[in-house]
Amino acid sequence: MIVKEWCMYCGECAGVCPRCLIEVREISLIFNEEGCKDCGICVSSCPVNALTKEE
Amino acid sequence: MKLIETDVLVIGAGPAGSSTAKHAALNGANVILLDKKSEIGAPKRCAEGVSKEGLKKLGIKPSCRWVTKELSGVRLVSPNGTDVWMKEDIVKLPEAGYILERKVFDKFMAMDAARAGATIMIKTLARGMRKDFDSYIVSCESMGEDFEIKARIVVGADGPESRVGRWGGLKTAVKPKDMESGIQFEMIGVEMDDPDCIEFYFGSVAPGGYAWIFPKGDDIANVGLGIVSTQTDKSAYEHLLKFVANCPATKNAQPVELNIGGDPVGGMVKTLVSDNIMIVGDAAGHVNPLTGGGIITALEAGKYAGEVAAAAIKEGDYSGERLKEYQDICKEEIGDSFEKYLKTKDYMSSLTDADLDSIAKAFKDTEFENVSTSELVKLLIKVSPKALLKLGKLF
Incomplete structure (x- = not known):
């Protein structure tokens, strides 16, 4: 996952991740990419479009 | 360790x-x-609104260090601008409250x-x-x-x-359908009709939610909205920019803070x-x-x-x-x-802008005595046959 510079670490993505793979720190996000099934829910829920999938 | x-x-x-x-x-x-x-x-x-009753019930005394504004009314605005005013000097507002400094x-x-x-x-x-x-x-x-x-x-x-x-x-x-994406500017230069009232805007301005203006004293206000991402293609931020550009109260306002966050509804x-x-x-x-x-x-x-x-x-x-x-x-x-x-x-999410406009018109012609969230829903049931069908038994 690519986290854009304008991410505000609100944690909405972590709340909707069905597999609980996102750790939200005060000023960083850590994705557990290994367990990710590419459902894309985190990407579409972001209020400021700060997440994009790696190509 | x-x-x-x-x-x-x-x-x-x-x-x-x-x-x-x-x-x-x-x-x-x-x-x-x-x-x-x-x-x-x-x-x-957060938009920072709480009810006075709620704080009182919990024994929390309001402090001038965190209450920015005491409210005395509510303004509900439908998509075509039809507005319904409910002010404390005319109707009882048991949920009237404060805007906090969170x-x-x-x-x-x-x-x-x-x-x-x-x-x-x-x-x-x-x-x-x-x-x-x-x-x-x-x-x-x-x-x-x-x-x-x-x-x-x-x-x-x-x-x-x-x-x-x-x-x-x-x-x-x-x-995802239960997560409201909230976004808000704290703004300066907000020109409200009555800066003692909180305002709610309904309809396609905020699919799945609503937009709000919560005054914080002088010309300061929290201006925001909540959307459900499964009900719109645009991001919450895009909806907010559009709302702020089109709302008469915020056309001369400027943001001093941007807040975002999920709200599990x-x-x-x-x-x-x-x-x-x-x-x-x-x-x-x-x-x-x-x-x-x-x-x-x-x-x-x-x-x-x-x-x-x-x-x-x-x-x-x-x-x-x-x-x-x-x-x-x-x-x-x-x-x-x-x-x-x-x-x-x-039920509210299922309404079109035209539905909301006609409900607002019916509300405008109604005299209120006592207004709370549940009283408003009761009134909604009175003026809308569709609401009666869906919600009649609940309220």
Whole structure:
């Protein structure tokens, strides 16, 4: 996952991740990419479009 | 590795966590209250409205340090601009309230917890936990140091992220259709018709939610909206920019702060406890599904959670069965009322802009005596046959 510079670490993505793979720190996000099934829910829920999938 | 032992560990120092910590400590438990941030309460993820009654019921005295504005009315605005005014001098508004300064308020609540005897740890992140007989061991990290906290009861007050509950086996993941994406500017230069009234805007300005202007004194206001991402192709931010550009009150206003955050509006989570674990606040769905408001319910649920946790500690029984007392109280005092608001929200989401305009017109011609969220829904049922069909039995 690519986290854009304008991410505000609100944690909405972590709340909707069905597999609980996102750790939200005060000023960083850590994705557990290994367990990710590419459902894309985190990407579409972001209020400021700060997440994009790696190509 | 360093291991700290405690009776109750509360993860997250928002209103829910601080209230839990305070009431657990007041009732004799050893309590640690963690927050991952360097400043409790900042950044805010909230429109900052609370009811006066709610604070009073909890025995929290308003302070001039965190009340920015006392409100005296409500203005509801439909898509074509038809507005319905309800002011305290004409109608009774039992839910009338204050606009807070959350950055100050949240810190005050944490200070209350500290005064009650809780130990506060800021800039401390809980990274995971494992069961250890009749307790949990939580892995923590603070300023580069790793350590562990062993707690008989862990309370997840970690907001919409709600990871702690999931570590403990509770189903707190929020479905995308139940997560409201909130976004807000705090603005200067806001020109409201009446800066003592809060304003709500309905319809396609905010699919799945509504837009709001909450005055904070002088020409300052929180201007924001909540959308459900499954009901729109645009981001919450794009909706906000459009709203601010088109709303007469904000055409000359400028933002001084941007706030974002998820608001779980799917109703209360069914299971709030398991052995050695409880969840509270946004993490537990303690948010009114219709209004998205959750400060008072978080404080209230925190009180129940703290009291039950402390009692369980005294008895030496931290089983899910013992802690279920908290869940039962929450269901009765909070969860049951949310069911009907959830149905009302679903109904509201099904309305077109034209439906909303005609409802607003009917409301405008009605004389109100007493206005609360439930009274408004009752009136909605009166003026809309479709609402009667869907909601008639509930209110």
